[in-house]
Amino acid sequence: MLYIGVDLGTSAVKLLLMDENGKIQNIVSKEYLLYFPHPGWSQQDPQDWYAQTVEGIRELTADCDKSQVAGISFGGQMHGLVVLDENDDVIRPAILWNDGRTGKETDYLNNVIGKDKLSKYTANIAFAGFTAPKILWMKENEPDNFAKISKIMLPKDYLAYKLSGVFCTDYSDASGMLLMDVEHKCWSKEMMEICGVTEAQLPKLYESYDIVGSIKADLAEEFGFTGDVKVAAGAGDNAAAAVGTGTVGDGMCNISLGTSGTIFISSKSFGVDENNALHSFAHADGYYHLMGCMLSAASCNKWWMDEILKTKEYASEQEGIVKLGENQVFYLPYLMGERSPHNDPKARATFIGMTMDTTREDMTQAVLEGVAFGLRDSLEVARSLGIKIERTKICGGGAKSPLWKKIIANVMNLKVDVIESEEGPGYGGAILAAVGCGEYASVEEAAGKLVKVIETVEPDPELVAKYEERYQKFRKIYPTVKGLFQELAE
Ligand SMILES: Nc1ncnc2c1ncn2[C@@H]1O[C@H](COP(=O)(O)OP(=O)(O)O)[C@@H](O)[C@H]1O
């Protein structure tokens, strides 16, 4: 049988066709626009996601035996607020995970409602990109739109709804709304009250591998599918990526270098970082995870290459980089403010340390290193909680770069296990569909059988020592300029 995994990313939707043995038959990617209508705002049109997904499914399955397509599932960019009216029309553009407009609402939740209460209700505190502060923002700034809300959903749930007609979400993605009691896997009555929404406006909760319905008959006919194509609930893209890289069960780690950069630590038991610097979320394997998320990772390199250097030759720009561990230039990767661990929507990107002999290569290297240092900040939080991590999987567009993987391995002092395909969320989505359709007994069993490590990037002790010294300098920069960022934002 064949399974479709849909990775609804920020830069594009990536679709993957997998057979029951985990072999990837086809991959298709379809881009859409990302809008920044004000500094720090970030929006997309849910209709673009759906149109490109439909087009992608057609292309993906054009040459396969369509009678064999048995299931579809999703990994979706998390936290985005998608609101529909009573006619199921999208009320306003989706407010994305990296949107920083909700500083005021985030402060209200963390400081007036209080972090202790939020953590008790949801296992997390408020971050600007989370869904609940966006609902409060809409209530305050767009009361007419707010009054029209009939359904609140997350980005990938919009796809599931349009494809199957079922209003659903899953525990991993819903964890990032700040509306769900993560430990008990149910909507929080207190949070619904704080946000002024009712359970009827929220989707029904499922495990990621649960079958929620089937592709609607008319759509299935349009795609040429002759069998009943089951829809599994899917997961937030990080949980789906973790499934796709075999980061399931206890104590495994995955790094995603997508638009965002995340470090994801799986756990069979529920736990909360007492400072809430790391998110405490449900996992797509039925258990839990901790996660740190930086808002700009591969997007920093993309911005530097596309907007500043005006080139698409990412690989050749990296060829001239040879002085690893010795760069005098530092880069703070806060193009969209920062989430983990600083929780500061007003932080901004910065280069520091240039001299007259600084080269183009030094600047590009600083960008790649700045992202690695930012991820290390979250790893340090995990280490401070007593979590011991020696190796990690890696996925996302940035993982296509061998140099970036080497920098990550040495800055983090981790063995980096590379998987056959860096399409983590898409592969994870397809695995969730296969599990839902009964091909495997559990997500753990499927991931154990299907995910293959093809290479390990080992840290080199000499380079680790050099990067340790660089990192200790890097970590002093943000506290030094933090106050200035606040002033510049006024
Ligand atoms: N060789 C490369 N080196 C660095 N970054 C890359 C490379 N190839 C792709 N990328 C970046 O990867 C990102 C897309 O990764 P992806 O995981 O698909 O992100 P998302 O899920 O957020 O859409 C883009 O920012 C793109 O510029």
Ligand SMILES: O=C(CO)[C@@H](O)[C@H](O)COP(=O)(O)O
């Ligand atoms: O906000 C988070 C996780 O909390 C991001 O990781 C988003 O889920 C977007 O992911 P990518 O588009 O970068 O994959």
